[in-house]
Amino acid sequence: MRFARWVALPALTILALGCAGAPALALAGVTGGTQAPSSPKAGGIEFGVPARAVHVPHPVISTLSVPAGATAGAPPKVTLRLDEKGVGTVYLQVTITNLATRRAVVVASMGWSHTGRTLMVRWPASARLTAGSYEVSVSAHDHHGAGVLRQAHSAGQAALTVTAAAKPPVTTPSAPAAAVEAGVPTPAQTAAAGAVFPVAGAHNFGGPEDRFGAPRGEHIHQGQDVLTEEGTPIVVPMAGTISWTSYQAGGAGYYAVEHTSVGFDFMFAHCEAGSLAVSSEQAVAAGQQLCLAGQTGDATAPHLHFEMWVGGWQASTGHPIDPLPFLEAWDRLGAEAH
Numbered sequence: 001m002r003f004a005r006w007v008a009l010p011a012l013t014i015l016a017l018g019c020a021g022a023p024a025l026a027l028a029g030v031t032g033g034t035q036a037p038s039s040p041k042a043g044g045i046e047f048g049v050p051a052r053a054v055h056v057p058h059p060v061i062s063t064l065s066v067p068a069g070a071t072a073g074a075p076p077k078v079t080l081r082l083d084e085k086g087v088g089t090v091y092l093q094v095t096i097t098n099l100a101t102r103r104a105v106v107v108a109s110m111g112w113s114h115t116g117r118t119l120m121v122r123w124p125a126s127a128r129l130t131a132g133s134y135e136v137s138v139s140a141h142d143h144h145g146a147g148v149l150r151q152a153h154s155a156g157q158a159a160l161t162v163t164a165a166a167k168p169p170v171t172t173p174s175a176p177a178a179a180v181e182a183g184v185p186t187p188a189q190t191a192a193a194g195a196v197f198p199v200a201g202a203h204n205f206g207g208p209e210d211r212f213g214a215p216r217g218e219h220i221h222q223g224q225d226v227l228t229e230e231g232t233p234i235v236v237p238m239a240g241t242i243s244w245t246s247y248q249a250g251g252a253g254y255y256a257v258e259h260t261s262v263g264f265d266f267m268f269a270h271c272e273a274g275s276l277a278v279s280s281e282q283a284v285a286a287g288q289q290l291c292l293a294g295q296t297g298d299a300t301a302p303h304l305h306f307e308m309w310v311g312g313w314q315a316s317t318g319h320p321i322d323p324l325p326f327l328e329a330w331d332r333l334g335a336e337a338h
């Protein structure tokens, strides 16, 4: 943005000079009776020579392809192409806004993306749209911070109408393993190995906003929230070692991170103050109490915020995965055992 303004100023100055020059020259012609000067020396800018607009480079959306209609569920395939002369990559984000609530419901942050080629939007794996009217919008900026130049033929926004699926999605208790993460056990394998549901009491998984991948302002939700009563014991799901425990006032509150030997790292957030029963480098067994459910940090109701990472929690080599298939598998196991 800073760059764009810096370039725009000389352009405005030139235009202003051009406008002011015209009456002054006309006036000179009337009063003096002499020929209007035509020499460039007469002013800062030669009259009659059109002030050339200074070109401010901007990313331009060449195409945005959104189906007019889709059925409820995962967002439809959306492709787009951005161009900017002499620029190889632009920072790109695509947002789906619910027109009824004006809230962003899905955000695909695509990072620095190539210009000059058709890109398919990578929606968060857990993103789901319910029936309704939406708008798909593209925002991008280049390395100088210049934003998208919106054009009449492709303003980078498109309407999307989502209708209810003909058949409601079947959520059988024995749903086949969905996306299997390479190198780590499947939900069924962890359940068979004795994994324990981390909330030892009545609980539920809340709504879409509690899911992994739900938009959280500029970020996405990196875990699954498990709603429960204040003080419900939070227990270790799988054996491992506590990496650390800490407190984060504006976020996780009192939390613990656990590393397992099978490739997962877990994070448990919003514990009740003073309830952490484990400490850094402590070996823990499945079912062992970690803390009590609370709402410390950025939380408005007691719940466990549970994250699962592969490759290390918050590590440059790691990434969060959707914990819900695991939680559901462990939850079923617990229900069967009782």
Ligand SMILES: [Zn+2]
Pocket: 221, 223, 224, 225, 304, 305, 306
């Ligand atoms: Zn959460």
